[in-house]
Amino acid sequence: MPLIWIILAVLALGAAGYVLGRKRAVSSAGGDIRILHSLPNYYGMNVFLTAVVPALLVLVVWLLVQPAVIQRQVTQLIPDNDIMESGELSLIMSDVRRVADGLDRALEQGALSREEARMIRSEFTNIRETLASIGVALGDDVNADVLAAAQRYRTLQTTGNTLMTAAVLILAALGLGYAYSRTHKDFRARNTVERAVLSILILASTIAILTTVGIVLSMVLETRDFFHLYPAREFFFGTEWIPSFEGGSHLGLLPLLWGTLYITFIALLVAVPVGLFSAIYLAEYAGRRMRGIAKPMIEVLAGIPTIVYGLFALITVGPMLRDYFAEPLGFGTSSSSVMTAGIVMGIMLIPFVSSLSDDIINAVPQSLRDGSYGLGATQSETVKQVILPAALPGIVGAILLAASRAIGETMIVVMGAGAAATLSLNPFEAMTTVTVKIVGQLTGDTDFSSPEALVAFALGLTLFAITLGLNILALFIVRKYREQYE
Amino acid sequence: MTDASTPVPPKSSLYATSDRVKRRNRSETRFRAYGFAAITVGVLALILLVISIVSNGASAFRQTYITIPVELTEARLDPAGNRDPAEMARVTTFGYAPLLAQALQQHLQGQGISMEGVTPRDLMAMISQEAPAQVRALVLANPEIVGQTVTMEMLAGGRIDGYFKGRVTLESAERDSNVSPAQLLLAERMAEAGLIETRFNWAFITGPDASDQRPEAAGLGIAILGSFYMMIVVLVLALPIGVAASIYLEEFAPQNRFTDAIEVNISNLAAVPSIVFGILGLAIFINFAGLPQSAPIVGGLVLTLMTLPTIIIATRASLRAVPPSIRDAALGLGASKMQSVFHHVLPLAAPGILTGTIIGLAQALGETAPLLLIGMVAFVREFPDAPPEGFFDPTSALPVQVYNWTQRSDPAFVERASGATIVLLVFLLFMNAMAVILRRRFERRW
Amino acid sequence: MDDMNDMRLVERAVDDKELKIAADGVDVFYGDTHAIKAVDVNILDKTVTAFIGPSGCGKSTFLRCLNRMNDTIDVCRVTGNILLDGEDIYHPKVDPVQLRAKVGMVFQKPNPFPKSIYDNVSYGPRIHGLARNKSELDEIVEKSLRRAALWDEVKDRLTAPGTGLSGGQQQRLCIARAVATSPEVLLMDEPCSALDPIATAQVEELIDELRERFSVVIVTHSMQQAARVSQKTAFFHLGELVEFGDTSQIFTNPKDPRTESYITGRIG
Missing domain, CATH: 1.20.5 (Single alpha-helices involved in coiled-coils or other helix-helix interfaces)
Structure with missing residues (x-):
């Protein structure tokens, strides 16, 4: 039974329960709803919830667990030498699933009869052709083990689904019955x-x-x-990143970390002065009209998805930097570079820094400004010598948050920074980052048992730890700062 | 210490600005200029970004078509002659291509357009490789037209299309192995004769993606549908869960370690890099739970987890904005706490919750990195089924499609990627505008 | 009898003082609101002038006109003449920065900068370039803190943050900070309203001492305070200057019935 029908059936049972429960409550009070403990709707609701909630919970858990269980059972059917041959279990398993789905679809379209589908043997039928005729493409011819696994997969799936449907519906009915039996005017x-x-x-x-x-x-x-x-020491302190799927990879974190930090540094070099000065100008100098126009425009930058910044880096900023700076100055010929990614990421962070700084500058009490003006200070002297020092902890917090954003940013560096893991100082050279390599190692066909794929999880964990640390520190500083003026 | 020893500034007139004050005023002006420059940089960056995307992508919405009459020869398309689609399907696109080449050649001759310097092979290359497939699809859908001569509108090749959009020039064609200046000149003559025209390209918005060699046929249909499916999943899951969590935390939660832990968790989750959510999706939803790769359900689940903090933070803010007097009024009439929240507080907070949800959805719509990890970069040509089964079919997503196209070698895909970005930005603009309007319309000050 | 004599002495002394600020027909508008209506006041040198009146009467607004603090509010507009030593402070050639160095200000709430005590006091001299070197700056800081009667309490912890002092000390620090730029006029906007009685007494004592060097203008809510510290009193009501004269005269023999009502507590 398709999922949607099970859900609808459960909901229908619940709805019936609602009506029944409500009716029973009202009749137990002899039609006088004033002597009921609760409003009649609550009795209905009670039956509805008792019928629906446990049933749906079981359904969700079942849906999450069943594939894993089936997978385990089916895997046992596949002999080890097959795994050796194709190199990976997950590839075979995806074949198994496709064959199983294909057989199901063939049944549906009438290309095979139920009996044929069950008895089909790779020795007698060219399964690949049969399936191709109904639009299921297979990479290889199907061997007997895969077919057996696929058949087993189908049986298990069918049994599982039947059991699930039964369990869910019975549970819903039981819930309905129980709640209904308890419905009484004093309940x-x-x-x-x-x-x-x-x-x-x-x-x-x-x-x-x-x-x-x-x-x-x-x-x-x-x-x-x-x-x-792969030894942890070599991961954390290795200076070379040379993955090779034949083994013998060097998977050192340092070049990736260097690229990440270098790009973050350049991004902050762009975002902090521009963001901070924008915030100061908007908070202290700009007139109402100017603020009304400039502030939303800066904030629009924050709503633009990172993929758009990535595209901007790829098709505009990168070539521009290469043609006007890197090549004439002899710094290199790559359009993806630390500079490209850094500048574009800096632009992305401008609104982030400026809106955080704006909040923080506005949190400095007016009385301090008055005090400074009253002594004959100019506006810029007041900003530089009173407001900024007073706001400093908050601004440091904002910068840390921005840094954490930059370190975790993915699309801009994937499209703007390049893929070469180098430890270089030249900002016009292509470098790579932790996030780029996570994407690189985990997209495409990956074998989740090789260190080359698993390293992405270690990179992810490193990234998570760094950004979490920065965030907690930043939030702590900002909170302390807020308390100072409350 | 005596007062006599301290320096007393000489008595000065207010009208005479001292040198020092002049200097300070100059530094004031400079400082102001820095601020203004910063704003200018920010605004210029925005303008440059928009110009760059629009100038590169606007042309993706127009496409060049070649219109010629094609004789659908029965001998080639339906050798058996019984108009049975199943049998006719045996003729592949390779069977159709010569038909088109022949038709084009004949028509040009008939119109008296010189094919100077263009071999028949080159001539065929001017039509998109997608064209035979289109004609085949048309024939299989209407078997009765076999044997007739039908006026067909076919996609022009990517380079020809590029020529009419100014991306390809006679000079660049000299250096390009895929197109010759003679082909471009012929295209020019065909345009004059009305055989080639460039017009609005619906297929870009509704059609499926196309392979590396045929950028002219690549469309966003599946990506838009995939994004739409994911937004449905996000909306259906994140909104109720987020609102429920917020109600608990804001209205019912006691101050204890457990609720503290939840609060800290939510604020940290809001700042976790998006790619980490991708890793979570890959490890839990795909590798552990065995959900299919590239499916909107997985993308939707991942984006739900990412959007939850945004929705929770917005919802809590709007719940907090409802004054306690409303709750007191309900409780004072003997309503239960639950009734006061669901009957009075929640409806009053609804506009704020809705605004927050739309903004969260807009963020989710533009998110790319986690989707790369759950396999949404795969090349998908087939439209997914209708929900709910369609949630498990492979699809793409708008931002991922942009990324996907930037990774292709043909420069025509830059135009496609930018065009897709325009579509994405238009959706975002629409959603944000809706949020702003909602806020303006229903904003309530207590 | 002694008291009476003293009073006369003070009064006579006041009459010799030279004119410091002359305000003539001053009007202030906040947007469309007419906040101050045609006010004429003469403020003498080395004298304490008190502005009294019910809250919202415009006394603080007028005070802020005297060193152009109202310039920082966009919608505020001032017309009429205010002359400092015969020079119009709203003349286009006048830089408010230079004016404020001459006309210092102390605010209602103590507002020390979140810096050290030393940096708080040296802030004004530094921005105005009053000291040629560090030792001169040290001298100015010490002298200003002494004048604000704070030196003995803080001399051992000049590097401690100014925000760590008690309320009364903070306000005296703010006075020291204002005094450090060697102003000619010191404006005080309800300087004691946020202080406890003991701190108030200390600040009032200080104001009396400051009179030896500066012209002091104080806005106050408390009539007793005005009577205690000032020689001249101006009574404001609904944006108008109702009565201006010697403090003793205003409090003992007000000419305007509104002044009398206020002093006897019928309005306010």
Whole structure:
């Protein structure tokens, strides 16, 4: 039964429960709703929730767990020498899935009968051709093991789905029956419903924690595997990044970290002065009209997706820097460079720095400005000697947040910085970053048991740790600063 | 210490500005100029960015077409002669190509257009490689037209298209192995005769992606649909979960370690680099839970987790903005806490929540990096099914399509990528404008 | 009897003082609001002049006109003449920065900069270039802190942050800061309103001492304070200057019925 029907069926049961529960409550009060403990709707709601919520929870868990279970069972059917041959289990498994899906589709379209699909044997039928005729393309001819696995996969899937449908529907019916039987005029329906709603609310708010746990777990486990295959010392202190899928890779973090920090540095060199001076100008000098025009324009920069900045780096800034600076000055001929990525990332960070600084400058009390003007200071003297020193901790916090953004930024560096892992000082040379390599190692066909792919998780964990540290530090500084003026 | 020893500034007139004050005023002017320059830099960067994207991408919305009558020879297209689509499908696009080449050649001769310096092979190269496939699709859909002569509108090749958009010139053609100046001159003559025209390109917005060799046929249809599917997933999951979490944290949560942990978590999640969410999606949703790669459901789940903090922060702010007197009024009438929240506070906070949600969706729509990791870069030619099954079919996404096209070698894809960016920006502009209007319309001051 | 004599002495002394600020027909507008209406006041040198009146009467606004602090508010417009030593302070040639060096100001709430005590006091002399070297600056700081009667309390911790002092000390620090630029006039906008009674007494004592060198203008809410520290009093009501004269006369023998009502507590 397709998923949508199961869900609809559960909801229909729930709706029926609502009507039944409400009716029973009203009749138990002899039609006089004033002697009910709660409003009649709460009785209906109670039955609805008891029927629907547990059933849907089981459905979601089942959907998440079933593929993993089936996968494990089917994997056992595939002999080791097959895995050796094609190099990777996941490739075979995807073949298995495709064959299984193909057979299902053939059934649907009538190209095969149910019996044929079940009895099909690779020795007698050219499965690849059969499937191709209904639009399922396979890379290889199907061998007997894969076909067996695919058949097993189909049976398990069918059994699993049947079981799931049964379990979910029975649970919904049971819930309905139980809640209905408890419906009575003295039943405290409102309290029960509210308790249920409250637990749903609590459940929703734990998703944030689950996400963090998921992030940390997914990276820590894979990183541990990586360090089994590749020494941690060489990862953290290695100065060479030469992945090679035949083995013998050098996977040193330092060149990537260097590229990341170099680009971040240039980005901050652009964003901090421009952002800070913009914020100062807008807060202290600009008239109402000027603020009304310039401020939204700067803020628009913050709403532009990073892919657009990446494209800007790729097609405009990179070639411009190469043609007008790098080549004439003899710094190199690459259009993707630290400078390209740094400048574009700097532009992206301008609104970030300026809006944070704006908040912080506005948090400096007016009385300090008055004090300074009252002594005959000019506006710029007041800004430089009173406001900025007073706002300094907050601004440092803002800069740290911007740095953390820059370190974690991906698309601009993927499209603007290049892919060469070098330890160089020349800002017009292509360099690479941690994020670029995460993308590089994890896109395309990857074998998740090789150190070359697993290293991406170690890189991700490093990135996560650095940005988390910076964020916590920055938030701490900013909060301290806010308290100072409260 | 006596007062006599301290320097007393000489008595001066207010009208005479001292040198020192002049100097200070100059430094004041300079400082002001720095500030103004900073604003200018920011605004100029924005203008340059927009100009760069628009000037590169605007032409993607126009496309060059060649219109000629084509005789659909029965002998070639339906040798059996029974108009059975299943049998006719055996004739591949390679069977159609010569037909078109012949038709073009004949028509040019008939019109008296000189084919000087252009071999028949070159002539065929002027039509997009996509054209035979289009004709084939048309024939298979309407088998009865076989044997007739039908006026066909076919995509011109990428270089020819580029010539009419100014991307390809006679000079650049000299150096280009894919096109010769003679072909361009012929195209010019054909345009004069009305056989070639450039007009608005719906296929760019509705059509599927095309392979590396045929940029002229590449469209955004699947990407837009994929993004749309993901936005549905995000909306359906992030809005209820985010609102529920916010209500709990703002209205019910006791001050204890558990809620503190949630709060810290949410503010940190808002600052976690997006690529990390991609790793999460890859490890948990694809490798662990076995969900399919490139599927909108996975992208939607990842983007949901990314959008949640934005929605929660916005929702809590608008819940907090509802004055306590409203809650007190409801509680004072004997409503339960839950009733006061759901009947009174939540409706009043709704416009703010909606605004926050739209802004969160806009962020999610432009997000690229995590989608790369969950396989949405794959080349997808087939439209996904309708939801909910379609959520599990492979698709692309708008921003990923932009990235995808920038990675292709043919320079015509730069135009496509920029055009796709324009579409993306138009969507974002629309969403943000909606948020601004909502805010203006429903903003309530207490 | 002694008191009476003293009073006469003071009064006579006042009459000899030279004119410092002459305001003539001053009007102030905030956007469309007419905040100050045709005010004429003469402020003498080496005298304490008090501005009193109910809140919102415009006394602070007028005070802020005297060193052009209102310039920092966009919508504020001032017309009429204000002469400092015979020179119009709103003359286009006048730089407000230079004016404010001559006309210092102390605010309602103590507002020390988040810097050290030393840096707070030396801020004015530094920006105006009053000291040629470090030792001169040290001297100015010490002298100003002494004049503000704060030196003995802070001389051992000049590098401590000014925000760490008690409220009364902070306000005296702000006075020291204003005094350090050697102003000719010192404007004080309710300088004691945020202080406790003991600190208030200290500041009032200080104001009396400052009179020896400066012309002091003080805005105050408290009639007792005006009576205690000032020689001249101006009573403002609804943006108008109702009565201006010797403090003793205003408090003992007001000419205008509104002044009398205010002093006896019927309005305010």
